[in-house]
Amino acid sequence: MAVLVVAAHDGKTVRSNVANAVTAATQMGPEVHVLVAGSNAGEAAKSAAALQGVAKVLQAEDAAYTNWVAEDVSPLVVKLAPNYSHVVMAADSVGKNIAPRVAALLDMAQVSEAIQVVSPDTFVRPIYAGNAMATVQTADKIKIVTIRPTNFKATAGGGSAAIEQIGGTGAGGLAAYVGAELSKSERPELTSAKIVVSGGRGLASGENFKMLEALADKLGAGLGASRAAVDAGYVPNDYQVGQTGKVVAPDLYIAIGISGAIQHLAGMKDSKTIVAINKDEEAPIFQVADYGIVGDLFQLVPELTAAVDKK
Amino acid sequence: MKVLVAVKRVIDYNVKIRVKTDNTGVETANVKMSMNPFDEIAVEEAIRLKEKGTATEIIAFSAGPAQCQETIRTALAMGADRGVLVQTDAELQPLAVAKLMKAVVDKEKPGLVIVGKQAIDDDSNQTGQMLAALLGWSQGTFANKLAIADGSAEVKREVDGGLENIKIKLPAVITTDLRLNEPRYASLPNIMKAKKKPIQVLAPDALGVDVAPRLKVLKVEEPPKRKAGIKVKTVAELVDKLRNEAGVI
Numbered sequence: 043m044a045v046l047v048v049a050a051h052d053g054k055t056v057r058s059n060v061a062n063a064v065t066a067a068t069q070m071g072p073e074v075h076v077l078v079a080g081s082n083a084g085e086a087a088k089s090a091a092a093l094q095g096v097a098k099v100l101q102a103e104d105a106a107y108t109n110w111v112a113e114d115v116s117p118l119v120v121k122l123a124p125n126y127s128h129v130v131m132a133a134d135s136v137g138k139n140i141a142p143r144v145a146a147l148l149d150m151a152q153v154s155e156a157i158q159v160v161s162p163d164t165f166v167r168p169i170y171a172g173n174a175m176a177t178v179q180t181a182d183k184i185k186i187v188t189i190r191p192t193n194f195k196a197t198a199g200g201g202s203a204a205i206e207q208i209g210g211t212g213a214g215g216l217a218a219y220v221g222a223e224l225s226k227s228e229r230p231e232l233t234s235a236k237i238v239v240s241g242g243r244g245l246a247s248g249e250n251f252k253m254l255e256a257l258a259d260k261l262g263a264g265l266g267a268s269r270a271a272v273d274a275g276y277v278p279n280d281y282q283v284g285q286t287g288k289v290v291a292p293d294l295y296i297a298i299g300i301s302g303a304i305q306h307l308a309g310m311k312d313s314k315t316i317v318a319i320n321k322d323e324e325a326p327i328f329q330v331a332d333y334g335i336v337g338d339l340f341q342l343v344p345e346l347t348a349a350v351d352k353k
Numbered sequence: 354m355k356v357l358v359a360v361k362r363v364i365d366y367n368v369k370i371r372v373k374t375d376n377t378g379v380e381t382a383n384v385k386m387s388m389n390p391f392d393e394i395a396v397e398e399a400i401r402l403k404e405k406g407t408a409t410e411i412i413a414f415s416a417g418p419a420q421c422q423e424t425i426r427t428a429l430a431m432g433a434d435r436g437v438l439v440q441t442d443a444e445l446q447p448l449a450v451a452k453l454m455k456a457v458v459d460k461e462k463p464g465l466v467i468v469g470k471q472a473i474d475d476d477s478n479q480t481g482q483m484l485a486a487l488l489g490w491s492q493g494t495f496a497n498k499l500a501i502a503d504g505s506a507e508v509k510r511e512v513d514g515g516l517e518n519i520k521i522k523l524p525a526v527i528t529t530d531l532r533l534n535e536p537r538y539a540s541l542p543n544i545m546k547a548k549k550k551p552i553q554v555l556a557p558d559a560l561g562v563d564v565a566p567r568l569k570v571l572k573v574e575e576p577p578k579r580k581a582g583i584k585v586k587t588v589a590e591l592v593d594k595l596r597n598e599a600g601v602i
Contacts, residue, residue, distance in 0.1 A: 069490060111519070112482070113491055135512040139494050142447070144483035151448050151567035154477045164571065169475050170370045174379055177571040216491040220507070237601070261602060268530065279497065279532060280515045285476070286531060288513075294601040302593040304369075311361040311579055315599040317591065323584075332582035333594055 043127035044097070045071035047118055049078050050110060050136040051086035056093075058234050059132035061196035064095050066189040067130045067281040069159035070199070073097045075126070076203075079107035079118055079210070091203040099203050104210025110136050116143040117211045121147055123184050127162065133188035134233075145186040153178060157193040172308035191233065192291035192312060203258035225278050227265070232283070235264030237294045239285055240310070241276070242268035244299020244320065244339055248276040252300060253340075266285045266290065266310075267351040268300045284309035299339045302327030319343065354464035354501075354523075356399045356408040358433065359454060360415050361389040362424040363474040376572040379474075388424050391469025393431075393541035394529040397536040398467050399501060400432040407501050410434050411460055414597035416453050418442050422552055429547035430539035436552035437461075441564060443557070448473075449564035456560035458488060463524070465506070470495050470528040481528035495530040 045067040049056040056078065067074045076090040079102040087101040100122070106114040119140070123129050129144060131137030133155045145152040157175075158166035164179045165187065201294055232238060239258040241251055248293070251265075258265045267281040283290055285308040295313035300306060302318070304334070311330050318331035319339050328334045335342055357395040364379070365387040388396075391575055402408035413428035415421040416439040425436035439453045458466060471478035472500045482503045485492035493499070493508030497516060500507040501523070511530045539547070585591045595602045 096371055112494075113521075116486065120461075135495065135510075138478050139482065140493070143486040143492065144480035146448060146451060146483035146486035147477070151446060152477070152479050153568065156481060168576070169573070170379060171366075171473065171476065172576055173370050174372050174573050175576050176573050178568045180568050182567055215522070217493075217519055217521040218487075220520050222512070222515065222517045224515040273532065278515055279511045279512060285473075286471070294595065294599070315426075315595070315601045316582075317595070328584070329581045330579045332599065333591055334582065334584045335586075335588070335591055336584060340590055346591070349588050349592045 043071060044075050044125070045128040045130060046122060046126040047074060047076045047130045048140070049076050050091055050132070051078060051083065051089070051135065052079065053080065053082065054085045055089040057134070058196065059134060059191035060090065061093055062188055062194040063130050063132045064093050064197045065194040066156065066159055068095045069126065070128045070130070070162045070185070070187070075100060077102065077119065077122065079104065079115060081105045081108045081142045082272050087205050091205050092199045094197045096201055096203040097244050099154035100208050101205050102208050102210050104212065104314065106210060106266035111219055112139070112140045112143050113214050113216040115140055116147060117214070119144045120147045121174065121211060126184065128185045128187055131188050131190050135314070137188045141186055141188050146183055148186070149322050150182040150184050150186050151180055152188070153180060154188050155190045157190050157312065159169045168308070171305050172311070183206040190289055191199040192289055199330045212317050215229050225280050229258060230262065230264045232266050232288050232290055235290070237263035237291055238266050238283070238290050238292045239263045240266035240268065240300060241271055241298050242300030243270040243274060245276060246322045247273060251276055257343055260347055260350050268306045297327050297331070297341060300327055301325045302330065334340065355410045355461060355469050356402060356413065357412045357414055357458060357461060357463040357466045358392070358395045358399045358428065359466070359468040360392045360396065360414065360424045360428045361387050361469070361472045363389045363472055364422045366390055366473055372573055372575050376574055378570065378573050384422070388427050389469050389472045390472060392530050392535050394535040395467040395469050395530070395536045396428045396431050396433060398529060400417055401534065402501065403432070410461065411436055414454060414457055416441065416445055425552055427539065428548045429543040431537060432543070434451055435550055438552055439552050439557055439560065440554050441557050443564055444566050445564055447477045447479035447481055448565050448567060448569055450480050451487055451565065452562045453557060453560060454484050455487045456562055465501070465524060468526065468528055470530055477549045481526050485526040488526070492528070492537070493519060493521050493523045493525055494528045496527050496533050497530050499527060499533065499590065510520055529556050
């Protein structure tokens with residue numbers, strides 16, 4: 043039986059993490075289909091059809107799907123699910139919202155944030171903020187799985203799967219999208235950035251994050267923050283890296299003024315190279331950092347920004 | 354309007370957990386247990402709704418071993434009115450908890466259910482959404498702000514790109530994110546008062562719910578350890594290492 047990947051998209055292209063979800067899906071079954079639901083989702087469907095490993099794209103046109111309202115998208119997935127062995131979504135805010143609703147409607151268990159596919163019914167997933175790894179097996183007929191995108195390589199483009207139009211299921215009237223307050227940024231998106239610069243409580247104010255912006259822009263990096271910095275109001279919630287924020291695994295992660303609470307480490311410890319700048323040499327962040335500098339970040343960060351400039 | 358909040362007993366967030374040597378799970382014997390932090394936020398939000406006059410009664414629900422009564426007592430000391438414990442020593446997974454909650458919701462008929470968005474032990478982030486599905490209710494997940502008016506709720510949600518506003522019909526299930534509120538500490542007089550508040554104890558069988566686990570845990574292991582690296586003295590040295598040793602800039 044085939045595996046169904048449910049793809050979130052922005053109307054033009056599917057989210058970049060769909061390419062990771064497809065890779066995970068190819069490890070679960072012999073054939074991968076991608077569901078692209080929305081209004082005027084044609085372009086997004088084409089972008090899904092171009093992903094290597096995708097055999098078929100199902101495009102469901104319905105105005106009810108425009109803003110990913112869980113109450114309206116779930117019935118569509120529930121209708122399609124019996125034809126599949128697995129339903130897979132990336133564990134982002136769309137997948138986390140919709141997948142459990144689908145699972146319960148089908149009376150199936152869900153495996154959350156799988157980081158490894160051991161076999162089609164067995165997965166590894168982090169528990170306790172990544173301080174333990176559980177290997178779980180599900181006997182349920184339809185396996186509902188969300189995957190952590192950073193743990194699966196993105197599949198390449200260049201494919202040309204067929205796109206099949208399917209009908210929508212309409213709006214249930216339970217919930218309506220009103221609007222969004224999205225952060226506008228020219229910087230790379232955190233979860234797909236090659237380099238991430240992150241700041242913590244040590245920055246002492248939102249104003250001081252400008253210093254980090256300067257460094258991030260020099261490096262072409264995404265900008266993140268610890269929970270402490272977000273809670274203190276220095277930066278918006280979508281900057282948060284950690285167990286309950288975003289999980290990132292860039293080539294280079296620079297933690298500045300971040301002590302390294304367990305829940306923060308859970309969100310970045312799979313980074314290839316970690317740099318820590320902190321005035322407290324006992325800070326736990328140094329236990330995971332490849333390179334650490336103990337010192338005053340207000341002096342070191344501008345120095346670093348100047349130094350990466352001259353190659 | 355009655356409000357039901359769910360409170361889960363978990364290993365305290367300050368405890369550094371230990372994986373059992375036989376790889377069957379995580380050591381919980383003689384470990385400090387507390388209310389799941391996201392559930393504290395749920396209890397606080399319910400209390401604020403009561404203080405505003407929106408909620409009339411707050412029921413704190415938990416499921417698990419007898420010791421979950423302590424977790425319910427904490428909710429009662431914060432300001433919940435009474436408790437319901439579905440007592441069982443069986444392993445409970447999110448779908449089973451959602452079914453138990455549904456059975457209690459069917460009896461109690463609250464207008465709103467508030468739960469933490471995830472528990473810090475299994476990190477599933479499922480129960481609220483599953484409960485909403487089983488009830489056929491709307492769901493306001495990862496709530497950053499909640500406003501109740503005229504049979505509907507306006508929920509500001511924490512999403513990948515920032516915040517999203519939705520309007521959902523009541524009854525509804527809300528799941529709390531970190532910044533919805535800052536939970537209060539229970540005062541000593543309220544802790545004393547909470548001892549007299551009633552807790553109803555039920556069995557899963559009495560609710561007609563099969564709680565058998567669907568996921569089999571084959572093993573639990575320590576994550577691969579990351580080795581601490583080196584400390585460098587100067588920014589110049591750091592840049593040199595990043596450029597020539599790690600090759601990342």
